[in-house]
Amino acid sequence: MEELKKEIQDEISLLLSEKRTSLALLRTAIAVFTLPLSVFTVLTATSNYYDPLESLHLLIPLVFISAILVLFGLYLIIRSFKRIRKIDIRIEVLKKEKKNIEKLNKIYKEIDKE
Numbered sequence: 001m002e003e004l005k006k007e008i009q010d011e012i013s014l015l016l017s018e019k020r021t022s023l024a025l026l027r028t029a030i031a032v033f034t035l036p037l038s039v040f041t042v043l044t045a046t047s048n049y050y051d052p053l054e055s056l057h058l059l060i061p062l063v064f065i066s067a068i069l070v071l072f073g074l075y076l077i078i079r080s081f082k083r084i085r086k087i088d089i090r091i092e093v094l095k096k097e098k099k100n101i102e103k104l105n106k107i108y109k110e111i112d113k114e
Contacts, residue, residue, distance in 0.1 A: 008097060009098075012091055012095075015087050022087065026077060032069055033069070033074060035069055
C-alpha cells in the first residue's frame, strides 16, 4: 500500500513539473502575442513623423509578420491552457485514487485488529 501511495505522489510531482513547464510556455506565448501589439502602438504614436503610403513597402511585411506572431501566440496560449487543464484533471483523479487507497488501508487495519 505504501508503495502505491509513493508511486501516486511521484506521479503527481511529475505532473506538477509538467504544469510548471506549461505555465512557462504560457508566459512565452503572452510575450509573443503582445509583441506585435507593442510595435503597432509605437507606429501609431509616431505616425506624424512618416507617411504610411511612402512606407508601404515596409508596413506590408510588418503587418504580415505581426499577424503570424499574433496567431502563433494565440495557438501557444490555447495549447497551454488545454495542457494545464488536462494536467489538473489528472491530478484530481490521482488525489481521489490516493484517498481511496487510504480508506482501503484503514479498512484492512480494522480487519486485522479483529
